[in-house]
Amino acid sequence: MKDKTIYLLHANICKALANPLRIEIIELLGEREVSFNDLQTETGALKSNLSQHLSLMVSSGLLVQRRDGLKAYFKLSSEKIAIACRMMREILIDNLNKQHEMIKHL
Amino acid sequence: MKDKTIYLLHANICKALANPLRIEIIELLGEREVSFNDLQTETGALKSNLSQHLSLMVSSGLLVQRRDGLKAYFKLSSEKIAIACRMMREILIDNLNKQHEMIKHL
DNA sequence: TTAATAGTTTACAAAACTATAAACAATATT
């Protein structure tokens, strides 16, 4: 029987991306570090909800957190994350375009 | 109020990857088309379960399905999907290596 | 020390996801 652990771990990384707010966070982080406060302002999310999502992203290894006094700052743990995220966006756009073509040819 | 539709759609693409069996399927498909039967043999999944996952992947635009008589065949709708998937795997491996380093330095 | 600020954690209900089993449909074979 083949070991499926790697698929489970791999799926967990994908899961950490699989939420609209978390996608928005990744795009806001882009190349730079952003404070919790700015993330809240820009996403409009509830503090508690934002904190939960950020915590999930940190513990799944997508983000790194730093604290300075009361303030918390977050950044991507690797630029590969932004790249993978952009690639998914491309797949989405391609799909939307294909659907659009389908509809046009009716 | 900013429109978040794009984040929702983007997250849906990520969700379509966010399951161990679906990751395994994507890797099996790689560059080539594979029959339902072969997918079942190689994954060891239940027919009904496999069919549900494949159906989800088709409707989310990740896969294309073809039928020939009784047989069903599946392939990736774009090679970008394999690439994105490999990139996620790299992120995973990097994370595991980082964790390993952390543990070593205790 | 008290109050204010900035996040975090916990509790909980609703929604989404998953695996299994059983019923079903479509095609091919006898």
Place this chain on the structure above:
DNA sequence: AATATTGTTTATAGTTTTGTAAACTATTAA
């Protein structure tokens, strides 16, 4: 026509994810 093959769909029960609200913690300021 009857049977077998190859999947698909539906039903269901258990699990996970999610957003909100409330309680809590840590740091800073008065």
